[in-house]
Amino acid sequence: MLVWSRSGRAFVWALFALVFTPVVLGPLAMLVIAAFAGDWNGVLPSTWTTEHFRDATDGTNLDSVVVSIQTALLAAGIALVVGTWTAIAARNAPRPVRRIADAVLHLPVAVPSVVVGLGMLVAFSDGPLLLNGTKWIVIAAHAVLVVAFAYATVSAGLDRTDQAFADVAASLGASPLRVLFRVRLPMLLPSLSAAASLALALSMGEVGATIMVYPADWRTLPVSVFTLTDRGKVLLGSAVTLTLLLATLILLTVVGLLRGKVEDRRSH
Amino acid sequence: MTPPALQARTEGLVTAELTVAAGEVVAVVGPNGAGKSTLLRALAGLPGPARAAVAIDGEPVGTRPPHLRRVGYVPQDGALFPHLSAARNVAYGLRGRGLSRREQRAAAHDWLTRLGLGELAARRPGQLSGGQQQRVALARALAPEPRLLLLDEPLAALDVETRAAVRHTLRSHLGPYDGVCLIVTHDPVDALSLAGRMLVVESGVIVQDASAAEVTRAPRSAWVARMLGLNAYEGDGTDDGVRLADGHVLVGADPAPRGRVLVTVHPDHVTLYRDPPGGTARNAWHGTITEVTGTGTRLRVAVHGSDGPDVVAEVTAAAAAELGLGEGLGVWIGVKATGVGLTAL
Numbered sequence: 278m279l280v281w282s283r284s285g286r287a288f289v290w291a292l293f294a295l296v297f298t299p300v301v302l303g304p305l306a307m308l309v310i311a312a313f314a315g316d317w318n319g320v321l322p323s324t325w326t327t328e329h330f331r332d333a334t335d336g337t338n339l340d341s342v343v344v345s346i347q348t349a350l351l352a353a354g355i356a357l358v359v360g361t362w363t364a365i366a367a368r369n370a371p372r373p374v375r376r377i378a379d380a381v382l383h384l385p386v387a388v389p390s391v392v393v394g395l396g397m398l399v400a401f402s403d404g405p406l407l408l409n410g411t412k413w414i415v416i417a418a419h420a421v422l423v424v425a426f427a428y429a430t431v432s433a434g435l436d437r438t439d440q441a442f443a444d445v446a447a448s449l450g451a452s453p454l455r456v457l458f459r460v461r462l463p464m465l466l467p468s469l470s471a472a473a474s475l476a477l478a479l480s481m482g483e484v485g486a487t488i489m490v491y492p493a494d495w496r497t498l499p500v501s502v503f504t505l506t507d508r509g510k511v512l513l514g515s516a517v518t519l520t521l522l523l524a525t526l527i528l529l530t531v532v533g534l535l536r537g538k539v540e541d542r543r544s545h
Numbered sequence: 546m547t548p549p550a551l552q553a554r555t556e557g558l559v560t561a562e563l564t565v566a567a568g569e570v571v572a573v574v575g576p577n578g579a580g581k582s583t584l585l586r587a588l589a590g591l592p593g594p595a596r597a598a599v600a601i602d603g604e605p606v607g608t609r610p611p612h613l614r615r616v617g618y619v620p621q622d623g624a625l626f627p628h629l630s631a632a633r634n635v636a637y638g639l640r641g642r643g644l645s646r647r648e649q650r651a652a653a654h655d656w657l658t659r660l661g662l663g664e665l666a667a668r669r670p671g672q673l674s675g676g677q678q679q680r681v682a683l684a685r686a687l688a689p690e691p692r693l694l695l696l697d698e699p700l701a702a703l704d705v706e707t708r709a710a711v712r713h714t715l716r717s718h719l720g721p722y723d724g725v726c727l728i729v730t731h732d733p734v735d736a737l738s739l740a741g742r743m744l745v746v747e748s749g750v751i752v753q754d755a756s757a758a759e760v761t762r763a764p765r766s767a768w769v770a771r772m773l774g775l776n777a778y779e780g781d782g783t784d785d786g787v788r789l790a791d792g793h794v795l796v797g798a799d800p801a802p803r804g805r806v807l808v809t810v811h812p813d814h815v816t817l818y819r820d821p822p823g824g825t826a827r828n829a830w831h832g833t834i835t836e837v838t839g840t841g842t843r844l845r846v847a848v849h850g851s852d853g854p855d856v857v858a859e860v861t862a863a864a865a866a867e868l869g870l871g872e873g874l875g876v877w878i879g880v881k882a883t884g885v886g887l888t889a890l
Contacts, residue, residue, distance in 0.1 A: 439624065441620045441622070441624040442624050442626060444586075444589075444591050444611070444618065444620065444624070445618060445619070445620060445624045445685075446626075446637070447591070447610070447611040447612045448589055448591075448611055448612070448614075448616055448617060448618035448686075448691075448695075449612075449617075449637050449638030449685065449686075449689060450612050450613075450615075450638055450640065450641060450689060451612055451637070451638075451640075452612055453610075453612075455640075456612075459637075460626060463628045464626070464627065464628055466628070540628075
């Protein structure tokens, strides 16, 4: 424990509450209030309504929910496969190769997401690979942006799983493929599920690159929120944000449940 | 004529040639970094700084990847798969030999029962003690009936009591085992009680390959002699005796062989005096006691030599009391010529 005295601990908690309440809790509470607000002229709304929330889960806004979830699942899936593969391959590669892989995979985090979006736009607006105007440019942009986090999370997990396990598995007659699927990946499961959650959450909230590249028929939730508030529809925007939060929460819960299920199944 | 169970020649960081008969247990000993683990990894075909041409029962397997060699390998900490139960760990190596899942599971339970772990089959490695984990690792390595079993310091991580129990388990299972077993160890007790043959490795070279009895009688390396509890010095043989690096000369009962010589002195043969000794001891020099450690009625006294080499003496507690031995005390060291062993290197 860092702070031992009773009064000291009370002070630290008070300080934490003082910072946490206005910075994190306040905006979230206001968002929920705004989503259900009818008229809002005073400190708090004078009338309440579920109209915005109904609008937010209806028509084009509902489409946005579906688009966001699909984008997140595809981008996270791609990022997870590419990130895990690169992390495992890089670990066994010679040092210079590993450093280059490290640098390249971390690049998307280092540059602003707008730059990634613009780069995608320039690269894929003409042949040979024409993605601009399709949903695939959004998915590709998201995959590029989240692959760094998948790679970093899996690499960190790999450092802890010793080469000894793979050696022993091989001495027990397991082919490299079987070692990968029955030893290495199962031992990496906590990292894989963490990487998946992180990738999903980041993709659900991505706006910087998406706004540069999205076509009319593939508008993600954060872009909807942005355009709505831009047009002054703050209350509807709040309601859409609430659906975004709910959708993200459901996705992450599903990932957690899946992980639990896999762990249960193979323990016997 | 049947070919030997194991024939191997390694190159790289470790260069060794090795022929072992079926059923033989070989202890691989040597200082840290000598290349013991490297030798084992090379034999198993695992990536490392040495490669080996290996023939098992006359069949060359050196070009095969590790999973096609039928070589059981147990690294230092056992490396049980943490995500699998003990039974599934043991069953891991039983795949692909035409056994049904039920038969694999039954065989795994059988092995665990044989090693006294029947009730713990469903436990994960994290729920087992160190000794239990090591036994599961052993069961897992033995289950696929490998022709070559490689154990890398199987007892090093265990406490004294557990060590004795697992050593007993090892001995009772290595006895009837008809393959070749190589055990890396630091502990003379393990080496002598488990193996009939000792392979002494130093700086990537085999310096002695002989029966355990022969190595104990005439060790050919200072490191092994010290591991066995002897005083050991290297020097050059001359007409007067063996001249050590510091110029001191030790004399044995027999004339010293020419060239590099290993001098061994059993701590029992070292006598300590408060006054300069008389004519009986051919070798006498002066020193200061640095440490006194005791086991029952015998005490081990480490002495730093002031005009001769450092030495360890074993004296009875009664003699120590009579001489008033204690740390910091100046003493005379005497070694009779008959107590000095000389081996040409």
